């Protein structure tokens with residue numbers, strides 16, 4: 258009896274204790290879980306509760322979904338450490354994604370959500386043109402809208418963070434990654450960096466239609482020697498500041514949440530262990546408060562690059578330089594804690610790094626809404642309004658390179674032979690890094706033509722493969738083409754021929770060129786349609802083509818706009834964002850080079866010294882006449898406002914869009930400057946017969962200055978040239 262009473266008393270006591278500790282726990286809901294608390298307070302609170310091991314986990318990114326058996330989600334989830342900071346997420350199934358996230362939220366001590374990253378480069382499933390093509394549209398607003406299509410599709414499939422945009426200024430078209438960036442000019446890259454960051458991130462990262470952006474590859478990767486990938490790059494401080502850093506500065510100012518450190522070695526100090534760029538410039542000067550992720554195995558590569566002798570040393574160098582998160586190689590996982598325990602890395606620096614990662618997670622709203630809704634694929638992808646947006650981008654990115662004797666547009670009554678390995682191909686129109694894009698979603702060139710030229714029978718032959726030397730299909734192609742009024746020859750590059758590790762010389766394989774030359778013998782008009790990820794050398798086939806249309810790698814909606822341009826339904830308006838050299842031997846060749854020290858001298862003796870098609874080149878079906886270039890004043894003082902404008906008249910008989918590019922030159926300066934530098938561009942639709950005014954409001958500090966070796970902007974007095982095409986005006990900046 259006594260025993261029974263005692264038991265009851267102790268049970269009551271225990272209940273009492275439990276109740277009070279529950280109440281206490283309830284009262285003590287940790288601050289970091291309070292959605293209404295300010296982000297910085299939540300970060301501090303959470304960091305103060307974390308063990309060193311938990312902190313280190315946050316600074317690592319590993320993989321999931323790649324090679325995982327989709328029928329065994331449980332196994333894949335189990336492999337993921339519940340405390341991991343981030344995953345490269347190859348999946349797109351919301352159920353799988355939520356299971357992984359639940360594992361982190363419920364099976365780790367503090368319930369920190371995982372950040373799911375992926376390469377959403379030019380679309381998630383609705384694939385749109387490669388970035389080099391996008392730039393040729395000169396329409397940042399359209400690029401912004403396309404990026405927001407990608408963001409919506411990605412976020413609703415479980416990806417919160419894209420490794421995009423790539424804003425490496427690139428002047429060597431042999432480098433396969435030129436496909437992924439916005440061409441050879443710093444300003445162009447800067448404008449599209451801002452457009453894409455705004456498109457991905459919107460105004461509020463916690464909105465479930467937006468994802469975090471990642472500016473890459475920080476920095477100078479585009480200067481890789483000889484256009485080979487993963488190589489050394491020799492970049493002076495002056496060039497770093499005036500050529501390679503400006504797009505990153507613009508992207509950081511636009512609020513990009515993260516950056517990725519590059520593979521290249523900048524004049525002896527690898528980009529991924531570069532304290533100057535990663536900390537002094539990015540964090541100290543630009544005050545970036547998000548984080549830097551290393552590129553894939555870039556920490557490990559410090560060993561191969563020869564600046565570290567061990568995992569531990571590579572970890573120390575990358576982390577101390579300012580790389581907060583280690584992608585894939587698990588070096589940080591293995592060595593960071595030891596380095597802290599030995600006193601080589603102060604815990605404050607770890608706390609700062611963890612805080613940066615958590616900041617992005619809080620801003621994305623992942624703590625408060627860690628899961629995504631489960632929606633069927635047809636509610637997520639390829640939605641009609643999104644397809645419309647990306648189709649418009651394709652239209653505007655296509656560049657008409659040649660149109661002798663008005664070969665184009667074609668009469669819709671003409672009999673067309675459609676020949677070439679690209680004509681019916683779908684896969685390669687997607688381009689490199691095509692995320693979850695599917696060939697079956699693609700409208701091929703042939704299909705586009707079928708719906709455009711409805712009343713006609715198209716004549717088709719493949720002609721040859723993309724490469725190799727099997728000419729056995731030439732005869733059939735010639736036979737088919739004999740019955741046509743015009744021959745469309747569809748050539749180009751496979752999607753794997755550009756992108757990472759996609760360095761190549763610039764000619765198409767001989768077999769493709771020979772096919773075109775063979776067809777030329779029939780004496781009929783030849784329209785060359787090119788789909789490729791880089792500027793090409795067209796020496797052998799340009800003279801044999803009456804018209805050339807550069808369609809880049811347009812993504813899912815390629816076929817229709819190409820056909821629309823051929824029929825004349827669409828008036829082409831794209832202009833090149835990257836020079837097409839006459840031949841690869843001219844490389845480097847780009848519009849904003851320095852002047853030769855001797856007038857008209859110094860070029861090659863045996864090949865032309867001009868490129869085949871220069872930066873901003875592109876034809877239209879109408880003609881534009883540029884009027885007089887006027888400035889609000891010809892003498893200006895520091896702090897003055899300067900406005901320049903030029904009228905442009907559409908002198909043709911059909912409406913068209915024209916992009917006006919504004920360049921400046923500084924002929925006398927303390928440092929040598931490029932022959933001309935793009936500072937502004939604007940695209941406007943001009944109706945037939947109409948005149949539109951194009952205006953550039955010059956900001957003297959921003960547009961006339963250069964940046965010196967220390968990162969200081971310098972504006973010198975003297976004459977400046979402002980030019981648009983061959984029109985220019987001189988203004989004098991006086992003290």
Ligand code: NOJ
Nearest residue numbers: 345376420473552553757
């Ligand atoms: C390596 C590439 O260089 C980078 O651009 C990409 O984002 C990462 N791999 C992740 O796939």
